[in-house]
Amino acid sequence: MATKIRDVAKAAGVSVATVSKVLNGYTTVNENTKERVLQFVKDMQFYPNSAARSLVGRRSMTIGIFLTTSLAHPFFNQILSGMEQALKSKGYDLIYLAQFSRSKDYSFVRHCQSRNAEGVVVFGFQREEMNFDELIRSGIPTVFIDLDVKQGRAGYISSDNEAATERTVQYLIGLHHHKISFLSGDKEAYASKQRLQGYRIGLERANIPYREDYIADGDFTRETGYLAMKTLLALPEPPTAVICCSDLSAVGALDAIHDAGLSVPEDISVIGFDDIEIASVIRPALTTVRQNMTMIGRRSIELLDELINDDALPPPEEIVPTELVIRGTSAIAKR
Template identity: 75%
Template structure:
């Protein structure tokens, strides 16, 4: 019995991508090779239901999505709006593929095959969270959001994180701030690393020395923002401004500042990142780097569709511009 797609490929003497194409109903595989693959699929008892669907040559018109955040996460909820428009235009359905991480034999590829999806979107993962090698080698068209995977038939889309933070630093420097802290994401996250690099570049352009003591690592949540901001406030020379890796961490930071008896922006200015709906409703309204979530969602589905319909397409790399939205949480540096 075959335990994964590579077993079938080895037995049939073909590539993993060829087996994937046969299982997913592509018509570009020649008849002789197709018959050979299906013969070994049957002999090795590998996903017979998925193979049977391929035999009749029907397309599922379904794209699967793997999430770590949950469907209700404010950032993903905004991305979903753009996805919905593209799904209507391309005719696909989107299905949620729940992780089965408790299962030691869990496989992304087998999960995708069991649902007969034509393409996959992966969101909220980091490189160390999961071994994506099998998924990439499978040849299933895949688009990663905020994770720089570019190999085979897998590409990615992300905001221009670095430039967005550089713009935020330039803005706060223009308000005469010099003690500018950075409330970062997790140390190993892809977007967190880019935003930290943008912060460092922004300081360099303003001729402000970088200080590790002004960088606090969190996890993009309100709770982490609150705790890390407390640490920054305890510094001998506290910052007069803080740039946060997410709006939720910025909201937590603002709470910590107020609970310390200080004001935003009178004592400390705060900038977020994302521009979720909550950002304009907090007090004071949050200055933030807006991600074009609608475009990210729309282009994600469009890029998966292009990968599905053009096997020779190189893996896409899409970077979406950001915008600084100025509200009331920033002011001049205190005297």
Template identity: 55%
Template sequence: MARNIRDIAKSAGVSVATVSKVINNYPNVSPETKRRVLDIIREEQFIPNSTARGLVKGRSMTLGMFLTTGLTHPFFVNLMVGMESALKDTGYDLIYLAQIDWNPEYSLVRHCLSRNVEGVIIFGFQRDDLNFEEMLQSGIPTIFIDMDMTGPRAGFVTSDNIDGVKKAVRYLTGLEHRRIAFISGLLDSYVGKLRLEGYRQALREEGLPDLQDYIATGDFTKESGYQAMQTFLQLAEPPTAVVCSSDMSALGVMEAAKEAGLSIPDDLSVMGFDDIELAQHLQPPLSTIRQDCSTIGSQAVRMLHELIHHPDFSPPELVVPTELIVRHSCGPCRK
């Protein structure tokens, strides 16, 4: 069995450079030579080393990813489905850059260079978390997910958060709800601010009052949804419907409502945001706003590929549409 590319070159009677050209599918190799080299590669069961190919091409064929959400988070799992398909198409591998140091001396740029990645995807951070300005000015191709940061070689992809929440509110007003509460995500986050803005825009468009008592600040978790619903239940006029910034916070709302003896959707309508796998299995199944996580993931990889290979490619600012998913957690207002 051939141990390296030099063994293949010796057996084929060609130069190492010629074998490299065959492995990397360069066109300037005669069909006869290409066939001879490939036959020997098969006979010798030789597996070309990706690092060696990268050295020939001047590329590592590796992308990096920084994230703060857990690897088992439902949103990230769905994101990876889309990333995987695009990675297969582009021939790149993806590595998780886990060793983030939160001290002021830490440098994203140095981390990327030390891992020899050609580009990076950044997800789950807020603007002030790290020195992203250094990243933007570094020239390292970068795609942010759910953070509207751009630079000479950096763009972003996100869902249409404003329109998503507006769809939820419009659907509930169509069911004659007028007391519609909202549980936001973290308001220092990009999507948290946009979803709150979508709620307020929808209230104005539907002619409903913007009441502070009907707005609770959450953090996308079940616990924050549960606590917010307990607060709403103390109001003289509790909401008849609640729009949540995540399916997990909607789960908390449903739990608090049921503990208070409310029936969903007879006494309270609940709308989520995300459409995680769990949503359809709740009792009742959760109506929600679906994010197209697979498209977000695949587009993040494809846009990063374009930034790497085409210096003139304009850094993208992609907003992916959402979809209203109607199940059984929302019903006509009975009050």
């Protein structure tokens, strides 16, 4: 479909985005341009499923979401709640586009078109994981969550990951911690990279040396958090505090510390990231960085709606503030 729509655009002397607008019944395209595009569509026999409806003046009013995260994940639940708020006010339906093949031949564009999606939200992918170039070139309005793509009709929204982790380091230094470790999420993930960068900046500004042995790899899960924390505890000079890339990995770290016969926060302070429900109900309650996931979900739809309705709009780049929530797993260092 992507090749054909480009052919129509080239023949009509307009942009791919303009052809897409005409096919989806937008009123922002002037009548002369619309008639010219429709004539080329007819002459070139270009009638995708989504166009069959829009050529009679109807929009699908459907937005798709591609994600790798389980629908049951507490992080996604809050994002979905925010999306629902905006979907209701804007009049869109949301369809789940997660069933896909990871082969190099997979086409996000064909999947969007087969489901009549006017735009798409992408969440849970790394930049190198899938072929996003085709999606970006297609002109389909796209908003990425936690992936800094800003090109054409594609933009992104993310928490202030770097600044959040830098502030967390400063908080721990204020509690006299100087042996601060970092329990990473997926090391290829945008959010994880940003949080590690914030950690390094925080140490540098306090003139505390960066130590490779204080960096433990995980993948945002409780299981890898447990294993990573065991590695950190086995060091000749274990840390007095650990910053985790997610609350789930922080819970795994707490389990490992407990199994080692140590106490939190008396022996080690632990800080998570997200502020999912479990963070406030475990004991001791978890000190964590609260992401405004409901706002991220709501704004992802609002930004996408703006892209859908305005061809001239530049791709969005929105950073959402976070908050450090101090609870029972952090305290003044005793060693």
